[in-house]
Amino acid sequence: MHRLWWFYCNYNLLAFALIVVPALADPNLVWVGVELITLFAILLVGFETTASALEAAWKYSVLTIMGAPISLLGFLVLFWAYRSGGGTGQETWSSLTLAAHTMPPSLLRLAFLLVFVGFGTKAGLAPMHTWLPDAHAKHPLRCALCSRA
Numbered sequence: 056m057h058r059l060w061w062f063y064c065n066y067n068l069l070a071f072a073l074i075v076v077p078a079l080a081d082p083n084l085v086w087v088g089v090e091l092i093t094l095f096a097i098l099l100v101g102f103e104t105t106a107s108a109l110e111a112a113w114k115y116s117v118l119t120i121m122g123a124p125i126s127l128l129g130f131l132v133l134f135w136a137y138r139s140g141g142g143t144g145q146e147t148w149s150s151l152t153l154a155a156h157t158m159p160p161s162l163l164r165l166a167f168l169l170v171f172v173g174f175g176t177k178a179g180l181a182p183m184h185t186w187l188p189d190a191h192a193k194h195p196l197r198c199a200l201c202s203r204a
Contacts, residue, residue, distance in 0.1 A: 069095035080147045119177045126173025129166045136162035
């Protein structure tokens with residue numbers, strides 16, 4: 056009973072984070088939300104305490120968490136470009152969009168590259184996708200759906 060509660064708690068937190076993150080106006084909160092999505096997904100991948108599930112969760116966590124500092128650095132470079140372009144006030148998606156034409160293009164390119172690589176690691180883009188087959192095979196919902204077919 057306790058394990059079932061733990062599963063549904065993690066599952067609902069993951070679903071909530073997946074729904075809320077696209078609606079956030081603050082890039083800082085988006086980064087935190089994406090990291091929470093990663094954490095909840097890791098807990099679900101390792102839910103079955105078999106050796107292969109724990110190995111898949113470990114691989115998933117190591118490889119996707121490596122993307123976190125890269126994407127964070129990308130956001131910091133983006134905020135640096137915002138300030139270098141004369142931006143004042145809080146960094147929201149709308150204020151960044153309005154100030155985009157005044158930002159240095161080299162900093163914007165670097166910020167895009169870092170955020171793309173950092174979040175691409177989490178999304179499983181090649182060549183940073185080595186965690187994908189193991190994690191998807193061990194996710195409890197995937198296993199439950201496959202066993203019904």
